[in-house]
Amino acid sequence: MSRKKIEIKSIGNKRARDSCFSKRRTTIFNKAKELAILCGARVAAVFFSPRGRLFSFGYPSVSAVANRFLADHGPNNSTVSSSTQVEGGTDAVIRELEHRERELKDELVRASSQSELLREAKMRESGERMMDVVLHGRDEAGLNDLEEAERLLTEVEVIIEERKNKMLNVEG
Amino acid sequence: MSRKKIEIKSIGNKRARDSCFSKRRTTIFNKAKELAILCGARVAAVFFSPRGRLFSFGYPSVSAVANRFLADHGPNNSTVSSSTQVEGGTDAVIRELEHRERELKDELVRASSQSELLREAKMRESGERMMDVVLHGRDEAGLNDLEEAERLLTEVEVIIEERKNKMLNVEG
């Protein structure tokens, strides 16, 4: 696409393939972010590299978008979307999700205002519980546990994003 | 970016915003597809338009990519739904998707038969590192650490969602 136009077919050379993936992935994630900011959209992207490594990008976060996606395409909902089109609606579902998201954000604000130590202690505790639930998949783990784990995830993800942004601001 | 360079900030004009979303989304999905073909990667992208409509793209499908999380990191399998090709989805398209999904599930079952202990160990290790980075906010934690933490978060989030969905299926 520059010194030479290439066919869109599998790249044989391993080095070239990996390099291509790395560069294009970066570009696509950047473009996804631009799209989100420019248009007020929510985006999530999950890529597996040729070597099987996972890369993801989300705005405002992968989980926020994933939650909404799963709600639309949940277990009891056999709707099928094409890559360029989607069937209508479920405005009610979307409204509910947005409401839930707002609650989560409020919760975040409250959490952020707490003392760092308390927050850290609570989080570590929750984190351990979360990893336990996730890893062992105990059947006794109820919805509440899972939802609590989700809340923690959201919180952690936001913190990570903040750290990353701060870092990028400093570096860029 | 053409007749004029624009700032990356929310576009006020509604018509312009929608148009921009439509064009850029198409481009990004195309680039994601190119990446997948060129590099043999698996990609999934889920976008919500400014108006709240869902657009998704996956190669080979959104569900295949989502399921790969589970195959790699958890004893889960489930249906998220799928997206594919283009154009008006009809029964034929749906049947094809369902068929493909079944194949992918079989593939997943095989993948899941690998040592769970190894997976668990790897994940716990990653989880501990993540919590450490997040809680202590070590400045030495570079972008790579944060991005790794993000990757883990995404994985965990998917697992939790699946557990929740499974639970909801059983209970309700």
Added chain:
DNA sequence: TTTGCTATATATAACCC
């Protein structure tokens, strides 16, 4: 919502590190 147009802005292949 999407498409066509066209002058620019970006992305990127091939090559280095």
Added chain:
DNA sequence: TGGGTTATATATAGCAA
């Protein structure tokens, strides 16, 4: 894996339909 360079290939803002 990223990071840099340079000559091209693409993407795209602004308008119009």
